[in-house]
Amino acid sequence: MKQKEPIWIMILRVALxxxxxxxxxxxxxxxxxxxxxxxxxxxxxxxxxxHPIALFCAVIAITMEFVLGFMLLFRIKVKLTSLGYLLFxxxxxxxxxxxxxxxxxxxxxxxxxxxxxxxxxxxAAIELSNLETFLKNVVIMIPTIIIFVKRKQIxxxxxxxxxxxxxxxxxxxxxxxxxxxxxxxxxxxxxSDWKKGADLVELYIExxxxxxxxxxxxxxxxxxxxxxxxxxMGAITDTKPKFYDEYEYVDRIDKVVAPAxxxxxxxxxxxxxxxxxxxxxxxxxxSLTPLYLLVMHNLDEVNGKAFDNENLQNLIxxxxxNDMNFVGITNSSQEKIxxxxxxxxxxxxxxxxxxxxxKGPFMVRDAIRSNPGLLLIERGFVKEKWNWRxxxxxx
Numbered sequence: 254m255k256q257k258e259p260i261w262i263m264i265l266r267v268a269l270x271x272x273x274x275x276x277x278x279x280x281x282x283x284x285x286x287x288x289x290x291x292x293x294x295x296x297x298x299x300x301x302x303x304h305p306i307a308l309f310c311a312v313i314a315i316t317m318e319f320v321l322g323f324m325l326l327f328r329i330k331v332k333l334t335s336l337g338y339l340l341f342x343x344x345x346x347x348x349x350x351x352x353x354x355x356x357x358x359x360x361x362x363x364x365x366x367x368x369x370x371x372x373x374x375x376x377a378a379i380e381l382s383n384l385e386t387f388l389k390n391v392v393i394m395i396p397t398i399i400i401f402v403k404r405k406q407i408x409x410x411x412x413x414x415x416x417x418x419x420x421x422x423x424x425x426x427x428x429x430x431x432x433x434x435x436x437x438x439x440x441x442x443x444x445s446d447w448k449k450g451a452d453l454v455e456l457y458i459e460x461x462x463x464x465x466x467x468x469x470x471x472x473x474x475x476x477x478x479x480x481x482x483x484x485x486m487g488a489i490t491d492t493k494p495k496f497y498d499e500y501e502y503v504d505r506i507d508k509v510v511a512p513a514x515x516x517x518x519x520x521x522x523x524x525x526x527x528x529x530x531x532x533x534x535x536x537x538x539x540s541l542t543p544l545y546l547l548v549m550h551n552l553d554e555v556n557g558k559a560f561d562n563e564n565l566q567n568l569i570x571x572x573x574x575n576d577m578n579f580v581g582i583t584n585s586s587q588e589k590i591x592x593x594x595x596x597x598x599x600x601x602x603x604x605x606x607x608x609x610x611x612k613g614p615f616m617v618r619d620a621i622r623s624n625p626g627l628l629l630i631e632r633g634f635v636k637e638k639w640n641w642r643x644x645x646x647x648x
Contacts, residue, residue, distance in 0.1 A: 256408045258328075265396040266407060269338070270326035272393060277319025277428060279376040280311075283440040284432040285622040287311040290373035296611065297367045316428050317341070323424030325400070328410045329417045335404040342397045345374075346390045353387040367611065377444035438640045439622055446518070447620040447628065447635055453536050454633035457521035457616065460514035464507045470500035478503070520614040523580070523604035526587050531604055535578060536633050544630040545572055545579040549603075550618040552585040552593045559625050559641035560597050568627075569601060571647045581625075584608050584617050 258266075280287045288308035295303045303310075321341060324334040349372065358364040372386040381389065400407070412420060435441060443449065446456055454460075468486055470479045479500060481489060489496050523532040535544050545568065549555045559565060572579035581603035583590065590603045606617050621628060623640040630636060639645070 256406070258407050259403075262400070262403050262406060265399055266325055266328075269393070269396045269400060270322045273318050273322030273338075274326065275322075276375055277315055277322055278431070279378045280315045280373075281319060281428050281431045282435050282442050283376050283444075283622060284308065284312055284315060284436050286377055286440070286619075287315060287373060289618070290369070290371075293369045293373075297369050312429075312432055315432060316425060319428040320421060320425045323427075324421050327420065328407060329412075329421050331407045331409055332404050335401040335407075338397050339401045342390065342394050346387075346394055349383060349387040349390050352383040356383045378442075435622070438643055439626075439638065443638075445619055445621075446616070447638070449635050449638060451635045452633060453630065453635065454538050456517050458533055458536055458633070459516045462509050462512050464509055467506045467508045469503040469506060471503050473499055473501055480506075518614070518616065520606075520608070521616045522606055523582055524607070525602065525604055526590075531580075531602075535580065536630060538633045540632060543577050543636070545577065546628040546630055547579070547581040547601075547625050548617060548620050548623075548628060549581055549583045549585075549593075549625040550615075550620075551624065552583050552589045555593075555624055556641065557597075562641055562644060564644040564646050565627070565641060568644060568647045573600070580604060582606060582617055584615075 285308065288311035291311045291314070292304055292307035295301055295307060317337075318341070321334060321337050324330060325338065352368055352372070355364070355366040356368045356370070359366060359368055368383065370382065371380050372383060374381065374386055374389075410417060410420070431441075445451075447453070466483050468481050468483075470481065471477070472479065493499070521532060522530045523535065524530055534540075535546075569579055571577075579601045581599070581601060582605070583593075583603060584606055585593070586607075587605060590605060593599065594603060608614060608617075620626070621638055621640075623642075625641050626638065627641065627644055628635055628638045
């Protein structure tokens with residue numbers, strides 16, 4: 254007689270599988286981003302020496318999570334899968350418990366553990382604090398334990414042993430192909446602050462207060478006062494031909510017509526070797542000239558093949574010929590920039606956004622999942638973005 258799975262267990266199983274599939278997918282579309290998060294954990298635990306394998310570890314973790322969800326959803330090797338879930342969740346349950354406690358001690362008692370603030374468990378799509386992540390794992394542990402205890406009541410899919418493993422490989426290949434595509438190009442869903450359509454002026458550029466000059470004149474006959482703006486002054490003799498005979502200049506007042514507007518996110522600038530910030534001039538709502546921004550967050554890790562890319566080099570040339578702005582930006586030091594310019598014979602300016610290597614802020618690093626990557630900015634908005642491999646041909 255065929256074993257039948259109880260409805261309530263099936264609901265728990267499907268829900269638990271869906272969480273793992275979603276979590277694996279949302280990180281799978283951005284493996285570089287999750288690799289950065291893994292690297293942050295390495296640094297936090299004093300394992301910065303493992304930086305070179307951070308991306309590899311991210312790909313393995315994403316693949317494991319997605320495959321576990323895939324196998325549980327389709328009832329592939331349920332006993333083994335339920336054990337995998339229990340081990341996977343137990344590890345992250347204990348890890349996030351420590352992170353929640355450590356962050357509490359940092360915030361309230363002055364300890365400094367260098368705790369990563371956002372777990373990254375749902376990629377960039379959903380940000381959770383360490384406490385929220387721990388509570389989430391508490392909730393997920395409940396069905397995980399139930400599924401493990403009731404695993405004998407969940408029948409395997411009706412396939413041979415080989416058939417089940419081959420089916421599991423389908424899920425594994427799907428998530429690996431997704432990660433490979435998004436690594437070679439860009440995430441198919443962009444959750445960054447620099448996604449297409451993003452208003453960079455509002456996000457990053459501080460707007461100084463706007464003033465208007467007002468000129469005050471006194472009427473020679475009745476001593477009444479008249480206030481005129483600069484534009485009105487330019488046309489005053491058209492309406493009052495004898496204005497300067499009838500009125501006497503008294504004072505000039507600088508009137509604030511728009512207060513200073515701070516950026517939503519502090520810390521972004523584009524500094525040249527002299528310390529001048531070019532960000533307000535280049536990322537400007539009133540600029541009619543398109544800006545091509547080549548993002549190279551770490552010059553030591555830039556893929557040198559990009560500078561042999563014919564389309565990219567042609568775009569640089571055309572930008573110069575057509576008076577379009579083409580500049581680079583990096584988090585690396587000016588010394589690194591000078592060495593980089595000499596190495597690749599760079600003809601366009603490269604500006605720096607200095608950051609604390611541990612605390613950030615990491616706007617340039619997170620702008621695009623490609624090193625280098627190219628953004629097209631028009632009137633302060635992100636119009637388009639490309640991995641260096643996908644830079645379009647310019648006629």
